[in-house]
Amino acid sequence: MNEFLFIIGALITLGGGILAVIARNLFHAALGLAAALAGIACLFVPIGGELIAVVQVLVYLGAVAVSIVFILMLSPPFYLKRAHRNALKLSGAVGVTLIVAVPLFAAVLSVKSHGGSSDFVPTIDQLGRALLTEFVFPFEIISVLLTVAIIGAIVIARDLPEDDHIMSAAEVAEKEVKA
Amino acid sequence: MSKRGFWGGFWSLIVGLGVTLRASFRKNVTIQYPHVLVPVSPIYRGPVRLISEEVGGDHKCIGCLACQRICPTHAIPILTTKKNEENKNVPVDFVIDDALCCFCSLCVEVCPTVALEHSRIGDLAVEYQALLRREIMHDGTITSDNFPTSTGKSGGKS
Amino acid sequence: MDEQLPILNPDGQYPDSVNSETVPPIVRFLPLQKALDLARANSLWPLTFGIACCAIEMMAASASRYDTDRFGAGVFRNSPRQADLMIVAGTVNLKMAPIIKRLYDQMPSPKWVIALGSCAICGGPFEQEDNYAVVQGVEKIVPVDIFVPGCPPRPEALIHAILELQERIKAGTTHALEPGAVAPVTEQPVEFVDLIERLKKQAQRKSAQ
């Protein structure tokens, strides 16, 4: 069962990830991201992360991916247009990727799994206790960060010019009468 | 928030539910039409027909063309000849086009001999428009007083 | 922006089935055809679509006293993509004609049309040669299966039309279109350009006077 989940999850993740970076249309890229996030949630289940998988789907897929897609839908259509593929830029990107890839693969393949896998699945109780004892400080920081992020986002996105609101018919009439 | 405030609005939601619940216990008003015929008003104006006893029978039309002249939609084309021995008009072809008729009843009112009347048919649906053009009279004899027949399971008169 | 808009109707064209490809329905073999016809006959979803006074009778037919839902024909769909039956209820103006044609084209096959009332059948009170405003019968635009005379017809007449249509669907004698087929218009179709031409002529005549 675990292997099955891993294979499914890996396929979805890789497909989604690759789609997310090579899709010409940005909407497709966002959908690829969503697929990758769902696949990663699938991957978490075999390694004892049921809760994390569910949270991944809830927060990442349900909030982050949805809001990205949402922004794309609200935005003017040329958002979605991809800049013309430039051979120089493309080769640059491939080069950087390869440069990053070599040490990473070297590092990954040198890791030896000494402990071996175990069937230990942390309960929600354990996770909660750890969160509120050992990791209470970062936890609080995260909560403050989230609050600040929400307020900041509202402040940044709210910055509308004065005359940019949609006028009601009455207001229009009033304006015309004045003018 | 409305004038009644939050709780007033909340209460109105419950009142609304009560209204629909009470409505659902009321007797339904549906008339199961093809099985049960719908009662209509006694002055209901259905498609116009020429009063006659039977096919090939007698009729009161004297071919005065009053109905043809008054019809606002030209739904009653009549062909007459003076072949009568008293040298009076006699209808030869009498047609009523239901597709054009707007059921205004002017022809019935104007007819000096009360030869026309409104039938009480309320349901009429046909496959071809040509079927709506009823040739009531052909060559001076009434060929058909029937309304276009249909294959439908209904066809009842109201 | 100088960039081309890639989505949202790039050339202002509304997507319709005229420039769309069709996929044959999933179930398409003979033994099931009978059952399919029965199902189609008993589930005629009309398009929410009323033009004039006959629409009031159409509403009455679907309301409590007559209740077309008894025959499965009470599910009024708002999108032509999901409707099977188009009830043309009222006078079809020349200006409205292209829209009706488009709605008909957007409906998926098999689809049926009921012409409700004199105006939809042949122009009714507005029947006149060279009428500048009213289409002389919706038949000139879309193929009609059932004609319901009346001005306006009673709700029973509409129910009768639906029953009649059910019989015809079961017998397989409707104008229902197979996917990809071209609608057989029984009479000469209205040329929409005519309106402009006529208006021009009218204007010329006026200026001449």
Place this chain on the structure above:
Amino acid sequence: MTIFEILLRIVLAFGIVVTFVALNALFLVWLERKVSAVIQNRLGPMEVGPLGLFQTLADALKLLGKEMITPTSVDRFVFLLAPIITFLPAPLLVSAIPIAQGIGVSDLNVGALYLMAVSNIAFIGILMAGWSSNNKYSLLGAIRAVAQNVSYEIPMLLAVLTIVLMAGSLKLSEIVKAQETIPFIVLQPVAFLIYFICSIAESNRTPFDLPEAESELVAGYHTEFTGMRFALFFLAEYTQVFVLSAIITTFFLGGWNGPLLHPIVWFFLKTYLVIFVVMWLRWTYPRLRSDQLMNFNWRVLLPLAILNLLVSTVVYRGGW
């Protein structure tokens, strides 16, 4: 277990669940039409089968036989995928709900959160449907649907948290077991109300059916979908109604607990009762306006949910 056995089991379970979902949705559509008819003093479907019971079967068969139109200007791949993605959560959700003690496809450790999480997948499907149709009505419908769903998700989660707090577990069967004596609707009426309102909003039904508002947006995000593709949206909607009722039964009405009758009977009895109430609401209330919808969520439901969570923490877990 070999991989084929696993595959077989998954396919089998999925098949059973999808069959149940489809049949149940057919029944629910019939029920909806009957309930609406009763409330409007009509008869509803009568002619097809006894009391019109086969009406929805005829509808489904007809939709199968319909032509499937793919407009040329749509985003093909996304357009084809959207109905499937929207329908996908329905069987996934149904399979997580415990019908009775030990009966149910699976009883997850994190069941309560799983239900919340999986229903999120449908948003992506709705967004895909609305965007790919290349139609302004679809786009507006999808935007409204997702804005509404994401907003109502928050008080909904808080209400679920209250229930989890009461039961002390995320496992659905444990939550039901915790209600053996008193169902949570008695102890948590506010949470019940919040959850009920939010879940109706999540399933896009009247009075929250802005995404499909007929008078404004033709048919919302599924305007361009024909035949079976449209039927999948329809199935998804009615399954969502069933799922929301089943979840309310599990969380608040004590699940399968009940005297005399068999637990399964109790479960379905309660579920269909909630379904009836949902339909009753649909045929009673008019549609909200968009700003009313959002205001209600952010100004009433969310503070109420937070307050409820705090108060119930103090009352039930405060220790004094």
Place this chain on the structure above:
Amino acid sequence: MTSLTSYLVLSVILFLCGVFGLMERRNLVGILISIELMLNAASINFMAFNHFLFPGTVTGQIMTLFVIGLAAAEATLFLAIVFAVYRHYRSVNVERVDHLRG
């Protein structure tokens, strides 16, 4: 199949996808998508190391939770900034956003 190496290889591939996208995309939202991919690669690593190297502890899982929380905050702010940038420059191409003072 479910070994540490397979998870790590997967995570590296995902990370490289993110790097490639980051280098190649010129659109702010595209860049955000790439960053999310990289963050997810990191959380796969956390989970895998926790499970295979330190069984019995929950540190990696907690870290993943933090990553998810951070990503949510980051996405919110990023999208708000995208809006602001678009409103100012009428473009979301990063190469056009080159003024320090508004």
